[in-house]
Amino acid sequence: MKIRVRIAPSxxxxxxxxxxxQALINYSYAKRYKGDFxxxxxxxxxxxxxxxxxxxxFSALKWFSLEPLESPxxxxxxxxxxxxxxxxxxxxxxxxxxxxxxxxxxxxxPERLEQARQVQVKKGLSVMYDKKCREIKSGxxxxxxxxGEKAVIRLKVPLxxxxxVKDLLRGEIEFNSQVLDDQVLVKSDGFPTYHLAVVxxxxxxxxxxxxxxxxxxxxxxxxxLLYQYFGWLEPVWVHTPIIRNPxxxxxxxxxxxxxxxxxKNNGYLSQAILNFLSLxxxxxxxxxxxxxxxxxxKYFDLRDLSPVGPVVDLKKLDYLNGVYIRNTKDEELLELxxxxxxxxxxxxQLLKIIPLIKERINKLTEVEGLIDFFVNDFKLSPEDLxxxxxxxxxxxxxLEEVIKILKDVxxxxxxxxxxxxxIVLKNDYHKxxxxxMLRLSLTGKKISxxxxxxxxxxxxxxxxxxxQNSLSLIEN
RNA sequence: GGCCCCAUCGUCUAACGGUUAGGACAGUAGGUUCUCAACCUACAAAUCAGGGUUCGAUUCCCUGUGGGGUCACCA
Numbered sequence: 001m002k003i004r005v006r007i008a009p010s011x012x013x014x015x016x017x018x019x020x021x022q023a024l025i026n027y028s029y030a031k032r033y034k035g036d037f038x039x040x041x042x043x044x045x046x047x048x049x050x051x052x053x054x055x056x057x058f059s060a061l062k063w064f065s066l067e068p069l070e071s072p073x074x075x076x077x078x079x080x081x082x083x084x085x086x087x088x089x090x091x092x093x094x095x096x097x098x099x100x101x102x103x104x105x106x107x108x109x110p111e112r113l114e115q116a117r118q119v120q121v122k123k124g125l126s127v128m129y130d131k132k133c134r135e136i137k138s139g140x141x142x143x144x145x146x147x148g149e150k151a152v153i154r155l156k157v158p159l160x161x162x163x164x165v166k167d168l169l170r171g172e173i174e175f176n177s178q179v180l181d182d183q184v185l186v187k188s189d190g191f192p193t194y195h196l197a198v199v200x201x202x203x204x205x206x207x208x209x210x211x212x213x214x215x216x217x218x219x220x221x222x223x224x225l226l227y228q229y230f231g232w233l234e235p236v237w238v239h240t241p242i243i244r245n246p247x248x249x250x251x252x253x254x255x256x257x258x259x260x261x262x263x264k265n266n267g268y269l270s271q272a273i274l275n276f277l278s279l280x281x282x283x284x285x286x287x288x289x290x291x292x293x294x295x296x297x298k299y300f301d302l303r304d305l306s307p308v309g310p311v312v313d314l315k316k317l318d319y320l321n322g323v324y325i326r327n328t329k330d331e332e333l334l335e336l337x338x339x340x341x342x343x344x345x346x347x348x349q350l351l352k353i354i355p356l357i358k359e360r361i362n363k364l365t366e367v368e369g370l371i372d373f374f375v376n377d378f379k380l381s382p383e384d385l386x387x388x389x390x391x392x393x394x395x396x397x398x399l400e401e402v403i404k405i406l407k408d409v410x411x412x413x414x415x416x417x418x419x420x421x422x423i424v425l426k427n428d429y430h431k432x433x434x435x436x437m438l439r440l441s442l443t444g445k446k447i448s449x450x451x452x453x454x455x456x457x458x459x460x461x462x463x464x465x466x467x468q469n470s471l472s473l474i475e476n
Numbered sequence: 477g478g479c480c481c482c483a484u485c486g487u488c489u490a491a492c493g494g495u496u497a498g499g500a501c502a503g504u505a506g507g508u509u510c511u512c513a514a515c516c517u518a519c520a521a522a523u524c525a526g527g528g529u530u531c532g533a534u535u536c537c538c539u540g541u542g543g544g545g546u547c548a549c550c551a
Contacts, residue, residue: 010551045550110549117548126478126547152549170481179479179547187549194551218480218546239481241544246487248543279488279500286490287499306482306489309544313487316501326514360513370512424510435510447512 003035004208008198010042011053015060015260017312018213018243018251021277023066024296025240025305026211028278030069031297035208039071040201041082044191060260064270065293078205083197090192093200093230094153094185098138102229103185105141105151106133128181129154153186155195155222163221168209168238169307175221183222195219199226202235211238211302214309215250238302241281241309251312267340267364269328272321280310290323322362330354340364343375352457356449370449374458377466378444382474385440392474395437398429399471402438403464406455413456420452441470 005026009019023039030037039061041054054072061067070076080086097103106129113129120127133141134156145151161177185196192200202210217239227234243251251258263273271292278296279289283304291299325333333354334347345353350371357370385395405419420438424431439451442463448454455463 008551012551042551048550106549113549124477128547165480167481173480175480181547184549189549191549193549198551213545214481215545215551220480241482244544250545276488281488283489284500289488289500308482310489311487313501316488319501322514357513359515362513420510432510439511445511449512451510 001208002206003030003033004038004206005030005035005211006038006040006202006205006207008040008042008201008212009057010045010048011057012045012048012050013053013259015053015057016251016258017260017263017273017277018258019057020060020064020066020260020273021243021280022211022213022240023061023064024274024277024293025282025300025302027066027068028293028297028300029209029211029302032300036069037066038076038078038205038207039068039081040205041072041084042194042197043082043084044194044197046189046191063260063264064274083192083201086197086201087190087192089204090186090196090200091190094192094196097155097185097229098153100229101138102156103153104134104138104156105136105145106154106182106184107136107141107144107149107151108132126179131182134182150188152184152188154182155185155225157182157222157225163224165217165220165224165237166234167217167220168236168302169305170239173217173220177221177225180222180225183219195222195226199223199230199232203227203230203232207235209236209238209302211240214239214242214307238305239307240305241307243280244309244311246311246313248309248311257312257314267366268317268321269324269336269364272317272324275324276317276320279316280312281306281308290320318362325361325364326359328358330358333358337364337367341368343368343372345371345375349374349457353449356453356457360449373443373445373448374454380440380444380470380473382476385437385470385474395474396471398423398427398434398437399441399467399474401427403467403471406460406463406467411456411460413453416455417452420455442466 007019007022007026009015027037029035039058043049043054058071058073068074070078070081072079072081075081094103098105108129116130117127133154141151157180158177163175163177163180165173165175167173183195184193186192198210201207220237220239224234245251253259257263264270274293274296275290278284278291278293278300282300283306284291285299328336330351334351337350337354353371353374357367361367361370401423402420405423406416409415409419423429424434435451436446439445439448442451442455442458458466
């Protein structure tokens with residue numbers, strides 16, 4: 001059987017990291033077994049539709065290199081891939097159900113339903129449709145519809161039957177049809193609900209494995225029922241764990257970081273995020289935690305997914321991000337860093353700085369704070385300088401010496417290193433203290449990239465100017 | 477609340493029914509070092525509880541507890 005898998009997001013907001021995780025496992029499964037990965041847009045809810053959300057989704061998929069074979073933008077032979085463009089298909093299919101007496105028209109007003117619901121809530125019962133319209137003769141119902149009366153179409157759930165969902169990760173799960181609602185399949189605006197659309201589309205698009213979040217498990221028996229009613233072969237059901245916040249709730253903006261843009265804006269690399277995501281819910285090969293998407297697609301199998309909802313631990317992502325940053329070539333890193341810099345700096349100079357900082361950052365956002373001193377001047381408090389570096393006389397003497405020697409030294413790293421270490425040795429200065437003094441004078445920071453390399457890049461003019469500034473500062 | 481799912485270090489996760497319950501991140505301590513990192517070494521840290529089954533349960537079964545999901549003309 002040809003493997004065909006899909007993600008089916010709805011365009012109701014900016015892309016969710018959980019959607020990317022779904023994309024990752026679907027894409028990887030398809031890749032591994034030479035199947036097809038498809039994106040279908042589930043835009044049947046016009047109230048929640050957000051303009052531009054679809055575009056954002058595809059640009060996110062592109063960023064992660066998880067591009068589908070078939071989709072609304074790439075096309076494919078099972079299109080259209082937007083549900084709003086498939087209305088006729090659903091209408092045709094649902095009529096089959098009406099014919100078979102497996103679905104029925106319901107004329108109940110939203111008000112009546114609301115009332116019934118409140119009674120149920122009061123009695124502590126689960127909220128379900130009371131099946132009032134189920135008894136209407138189909139001939140009569142059709143007449144009323146033709147007369148223009150507003151109606152929805154509901155699924156006719158059998159009264160007391162066992163329905164089995166065969167889930168790949170959990171085995172057979174048994175539901176009693178009593179707990180299943182006569183689900184609305186077609187809304188009064190003529191749009192299908194998820195339940196109808198997903199079954200029809202997955203079947204017609206020849207989806208072999210329906211891989212989706214565990215939040216769908218409760219409604220899966222309805223879908224199974226639909227496959228039976230239509231007389232179609234069921235796909236393999238795979239309900240994946242839901243990614244959680246540190247407080248174990250479903251990953252959300254409130255308690256965690258759910259949107260792809262947050263990760264992007266906070267200086268994470270797409271490969272690192274992907275690596276991190278692939279670790280979630282998956283029994284990775286022993287003692288190997290760093291691997292690329294290509295490697296992942298070699299090992300990944302749906303069977304190795306665990307049904308336990310993993311918690312997102314940003315500390316681990318930070319670590320992985322650091323690993324990826326260190327493994328990125330300086331030239332590539334340059335391009336990645338630039339969008340995060342507010343200061344203006346020449347590419348050539350930035351390229352010189354990158355080796356000094358790449359192993360001390362975990363996120364691209366940390367770059368600016370480390371390197372702004374190359375460009376910007378800063379205010380230094382004399383108290384700070386003296387507290388960290390010794391007495392006024394000592395600091396003054398040291399600064400004067402350094403200034404003197406740097407004035408006409410040959411300006412390259414080796415020479416600078418030699419002369420400065422000379423000063424320390426000859427005078428028997430406290431090395432740590434001396435370097436801290438220089439560090440503060442030149443960068444205004446207690447923490448900075450390696451000092452001698454920084455001096456080399458700063459250049460003679462700037463270095464001397466800053467040292468002079470510090471000198472005059474403590475003289476006052 | 478009904479129904480459903482799940483349960484190994486703080487977190488991500490290993491362990492044909494037999495292991496000193498392993499690794500990674502985070503933590504702690506030390507080494508290296510001009511600071512911070514990176515790197516190296518060490519330490520600490522878990523089988524939810526109670527019953528079975530078994531010569532032997534992290535592993536299989538039951539109950540409890542805990543967590544999660546779901547109960548829409550939303551997906």
